[in-house]
Amino acid sequence: MQTTLLLLSGLLLAGAAQAKTCALTIGSNDQMQFDQAELKLAADCTTVELTLKHTGTLPATAMGHNWVLTETSAMRSVALAGMNAGAAAGYVKPGDERVLAATPVIGGGASSKISFSTAKLTKGGDYSFFCSFPGHWNVMKGKLVFG
Numbered sequence: 001m002q003t004t005l006l007l008l009s010g011l012l013l014a015g016a017a018q019a020k021t022c023a024l025t026i027g028s029n030d031q032m033q034f035d036q037a038e039l040k041l042a043a044d045c046t047t048v049e050l051t052l053k054h055t056g057t058l059p060a061t062a063m064g065h066n067w068v069l070t071e072t073s074a075m076r077s078v079a080l081a082g083m084n085a086g087a088a089a090g091y092v093k094p095g096d097e098r099v100l101a102a103t104p105v106i107g108g109g110a111s112s113k114i115s116f117s118t119a120k121l122t123k124g125g126d127y128s129f130f131c132s133f134p135g136h137w138n139v140m141k142g143k144l145v146f147g
Helices: 002-018 071-085
Strands: 021-028 037-040 048-052 068-071 111-117 127-130 141-146
Touching: 021 037, 068 071, 071 127
Parallel strands: 021 048, 037 141
Antiparallel strands: 048 111, 068 127, 127 141
């Protein structure tokens, strides 16, 4: 019995040792810009903790920003669906399975932190992040490199 418990404990610890949380931080401003055009994740990351900071001063209703992650091929259609979803939905269509991760919309001086699993990401896949606030997605975007 004691040997079985030790074996199970060892297996649980081995599984926990394989999990790796990676932290990313990205800034945004009142000039509709992210401060990075590319974010890199190591291949062994299993969870991502992303912090979005808005260094501007304008309120969310005037110059709000969020961070939305999709496959690059879905970016435009996800952005348009988010715009149609409106401010109440944070400019992200509820239940849209093409959205791999998204922060809430924040205004100047605010920050937001989310956590998401990399289980839906493929190493070497083509991923883009963008701000889905109306009119921002076409200029406020970048690449996420995983692996």
